[in-house]
Amino acid sequence: MAEFDITEHPHRRYNALTGEWLLVSPHRSKRPWQGQQETTEPEQRPAYDSTCYLCPGNTRAGGAVNPPYTGTFVFDNDFAALTADAPVGTVNVGGLLRAEAESGVGRVICFSPRHNLTLPEMDEAAIRGVVDVWVEQFRELGARPDINYVQIFENKGQVMGCSNPHPHGQIWAQRTVPGEPAKETVQQAAYFQEHGRSLLTDYLTLELQEQQRVVLENAHWVALVPYWAVWPFETLVLPRRHVTDITQLSDEEKDAFASILQQLTIRYDNLFQISFPYSAGLHQRPTDGQEHPEWHLHMHFYPPLLRSATVRKFMVGYEMLGDPQRDITPEAAAQRLRELPAVHYKQTV
Amino acid sequence: MAEFDITEHPHRRYNALTGEWLLVSPHRSKRPWQGQQETTEPEQRPAYDSTCYLCPGNTRAGGAVNPPYTGTFVFDNDFAALTADAPVGTVNVGGLLRAEAESGVGRVICFSPRHNLTLPEMDEAAIRGVVDVWVEQFRELGARPDINYVQIFENKGQVMGCSNPHPHGQIWAQRTVPGEPAKETVQQAAYFQEHGRSLLTDYLTLELQEQQRVVLENAHWVALVPYWAVWPFETLVLPRRHVTDITQLSDEEKDAFASILQQLTIRYDNLFQISFPYSAGLHQRPTDGQEHPEWHLHMHFYPPLLRSATVRKFMVGYEMLGDPQRDITPEAAAQRLRELPAVHYKQTV
Ligand SMILES: O=P(O)(O)O[C@H]1O[C@H](CO)[C@@H](O)[C@H](O)[C@H]1O
Ligand SMILES: O=P(O)(O)O[C@H]1O[C@H](CO)[C@@H](O)[C@H](O)[C@H]1O
Numbered sequence: 226m227a228e229f230d231i232t233e234h235p236h237r238r239y240n241a242l243t244g245e246w247l248l249v250s251p252h253r254s255k256r257p258w259q260g261q262q263e264t265t266e267p268e269q270r271p272a273y274d275s276t277c278y279l280c281p282g283n284t285r286a287g288g289a290v291n292p293p294y295t296g297t298f299v300f301d302n303d304f305a306a307l308t309a310d311a312p313v314g315t316v317n318v319g320g321l322l323r324a325e326a327e328s329g330v331g332r333v334i335c336f337s338p339r340h341n342l343t344l345p346e347m348d349e350a351a352i353r354g355v356v357d358v359w360v361e362q363f364r365e366l367g368a369r370p371d372i373n374y375v376q377i378f379e380n381k382g383q384v385m386g387c388s389n390p391h392p393h394g395q396i397w398a399q400r401t402v403p404g405e406p407a408k409e410t411v412q413q414a415a416y417f418q419e420h421g422r423s424l425l426t427d428y429l430t431l432e433l434q435e436q437q438r439v440v441l442e443n444a445h446w447v448a449l450v451p452y453w454a455v456w457p458f459e460t461l462v463l464p465r466r467h468v469t470d471i472t473q474l475s476d477e478e479k480d481a482f483a484s485i486l487q488q489l490t491i492r493y494d495n496l497f498q499i500s501f502p503y504s505a506g507l508h509q510r511p512t513d514g515q516e517h518p519e520w521h522l523h524m525h526f527y528p529p530l531l532r533s534a535t536v537r538k539f540m541v542g543y544e545m546l547g548d549p550q551r552d553i554t555p556e557a558a559a560q561r562l563r564e565l566p567a568v569h570y571k572q573t574v
Numbered sequence: 575m576a577e578f579d580i581t582e583h584p585h586r587r588y589n590a591l592t593g594e595w596l597l598v599s600p601h602r603s604k605r606p607w608q609g610q611q612e613t614t615e616p617e618q619r620p621a622y623d624s625t626c627y628l629c630p631g632n633t634r635a636g637g638a639v640n641p642p643y644t645g646t647f648v649f650d651n652d653f654a655a656l657t658a659d660a661p662v663g664t665v666n667v668g669g670l671l672r673a674e675a676e677s678g679v680g681r682v683i684c685f686s687p688r689h690n691l692t693l694p695e696m697d698e699a700a701i702r703g704v705v706d707v708w709v710e711q712f713r714e715l716g717a718r719p720d721i722n723y724v725q726i727f728e729n730k731g732q733v734m735g736c737s738n739p740h741p742h743g744q745i746w747a748q749r750t751v752p753g754e755p756a757k758e759t760v761q762q763a764a765y766f767q768e769h770g771r772s773l774l775t776d777y778l779t780l781e782l783q784e785q786q787r788v789v790l791e792n793a794h795w796v797a798l799v800p801y802w803a804v805w806p807f808e809t810l811v812l813p814r815r816h817v818t819d820i821t822q823l824s825d826e827e828k829d830a831f832a833s834i835l836q837q838l839t840i841r842y843d844n845l846f847q848i849s850f851p852y853s854a855g856l857h858q859r860p861t862d863g864q865e866h867p868e869w870h871l872h873m874h875f876y877p878p879l880l881r882s883a884t885v886r887k888f889m890v891g892y893e894m895l896g897d898p899q900r901d902i903t904p905e906a907a908a909q910r911l912r913e914l915p916a917v918h919y920k921q922t923v
Contacts, residue, residue, distance in 0.1 A: 227661045228661060228663070229661040229662060229663025229664075229675050230661070231665060231673050234660050234661050234663075234675060235655065235656055235657060235660045235675070235676050235677065235678075236660075236673045236674060236675050236676050237673065237674055237676045237750065238672065238673045239672035239673070241669070241670045241671075241672070245753055246750075246752075246753060248655065248656075248676060248752075249673075250655035250656070252657070253653055253654075253655050255653070256635075256652075256653035257635055257653075258737060259737045259738065260732055260735060260736060260737030260738075261732035261733065261735070261737075264613075286605075286606055303605075304602055304604070304605035304606075305602075306584065306597065306599035306602050306892070306899055306901075307584055307597075307599070308584060308601070311583050311584045311585075312576050312577060312578040312579070312583050313578060314577070314578025314583075315578075316580060318780055319776060319780060320590070321590045321773070321776060321777045321780055321801075322590075322780060322784075322801050323587065323588035323590070324580050324585045324586065324587045324588070324598075324801075325585060325586055326578050326583060326584070326585050327584050327585050327586045327597060328584065329584075374896075376892060376895055376896045378891035378892060378895055379891065380888075380890045380891040383609055383610035384610065385888065385890045385891070386609060386610070386888025386890040386891075387609060387890075388607060388608045388609030388610075389608065389609075395891065395892070397892050397896065401586065401595075403595075403597075403895075403896035403897040404594055404595060404896070404897045405894070405895055405896055405897070406895075406896070424670070427668060427670060428670045431667055431668060431670055431671060435671075452670075452671050452673075504890045504891040504894050504895070505891075506891055506894075506895040508895065525894075525895060527894050539729075539734065539735025541729045541734045541735040541736075541853045542727035542728065542729040542734070542735075542744065542853040542854075542855055543655070543725060543727060543744070543746050545754070545853050545855075545874075545876050546725055546727055546752075546754055546755075546853070546855040546857065546874060547723075547725045547746065547752035547753070547754055547755070548752040548753045548754070550655055552655075
């Protein structure tokens, strides 16, 4: 029998950040695809769209009018999933029917006044402006006694449920710590307790030694396909220095963050020569009044495309009922991303 | 301040089966939708399609020829994610890079020789034939020493990654117990230990008392929208009697299972008057040689559509990074399903 080789043989991998497993089937990437084709979005959009509820000066669905903003613009979501004034209460019937009221804040962050830009097409200074908004928002919301977790994220592309192509992200900030950061807290706390260093510090050291899954590096940040990546071209963006949240970054680290975000999203767009869809977001310490020295700030990118601009990975039957599953290995995905040009495809034609 | 009302105010609910939480935002169902529209699939298909790799007598991608089957037909998946002869091995670098070889079996189950039928359009006897195949497959695969979990499921519709409309399901059976049934084992075992009854026995008693989330009942089965449903019209199909796997069902219970599956999937098709997409599957005791008296057989249906045949729920940014989130309440979803006609819409025109 052949020797076990994770680049060739079916296996499970452990997600050290969440404590969960996934199934990897490298041999399966050859199967033919006769299923759903995604529709690609138009490449050309105007810089200003009078029907867009995020463009400067336009009226939103809720009736408010956007200011004539020139950089970033933040407002309370007109259809927020969380509200600050929600009534308080709990339900508990036999430990089996359990609910509790939840309160919080939903905000929208416009990245640019220009309707037709996305992060990879913005310049570094403009992306740094977005990073600065994330810092301010985390500082402001995290300081509120009724907010114990601040989730900053972006859904990009229709296939990721984004209903407006104007470049924007969101913040959902709330009273409780959601499941994903809660799992990461447990794993990071156990590691920190045992080793006295953050889990992601030691993980990064290993990745930099192996280099196989590293996509990009600069003086302060590394972008890599994590060992436990679920989505085909999933990446994890990590500061080299152990900080628990974005407010602790130096000016230089914030510039370098903007730079690696630009470089990574350019690679993504270049992969299939389209505006690459993903959901992405920051994971940071809970703002529950505890110090959380175990937490190591990071950003996840979860992009759905697998083979081309029109063929995505589906997380369906087996994945919903069993475990997440992937075909191409994280090592192969990292290599493809690494080898892509550093210049955006739209700028080379 | 108003009193907390789970049908109106934002809240979290606890999934007693997995121990996880989700966010419910009932007030949010009014937000306008300008995002992706799903394409609906053609309503008319031939009973036999010469290009379909599942139709009787046709040649599959792997070269094998299907027999001229007249009922159900099971074969080993030509592009299985799991293989029985995979090399054995593990990786462990500092507890952070961890992998282990995985082995197993992938099979395809054709539900009918007719290319243009789906479960809701098949008669009860034919669906009973599918139930019998599930029983045989679970018995055969579960008895193998190299198989400790048998996952039987169906992906229906292109939006659920199904690449062939010919009615079929799959089995992925493997050496380890995947994450979802593993979580359900922990929760059910803790409950059984404490109460001496299965968690789902007591849960069903509560649901039958409250009736709000019950969609369908017959002598042996109940279909309901679980208190902790994540997908808009998610359902849980439960036998009234506590059995740990499908092989323990009596003949009468198997007939009644076929009947409630037909009735439920007819309601689903009638909801938006289309062939309703979903991923569905059985959860049963692990086949790891232990008795698992805590396990209570059940079937999950996870359908993605939210508002219409073309508008789905997206589990994206917040859901991937935080917690699952839903807009319409499980109670409202159950009521809509309950009020739908019992006759398939195609048969009434
Ligand atoms: O096996 P199929 O039908 O080719 O593939 C489908 O179901 C599998 C199991 O849920 C998924 O891993 C695939 O992403 C999906 O396209
Ligand atoms: O808030 P949006 O952009 O309207 O909505 C999008 O992102 C939300 C947060 O991930 C999801 O709950 C929605 O399903 C998705 O369509």
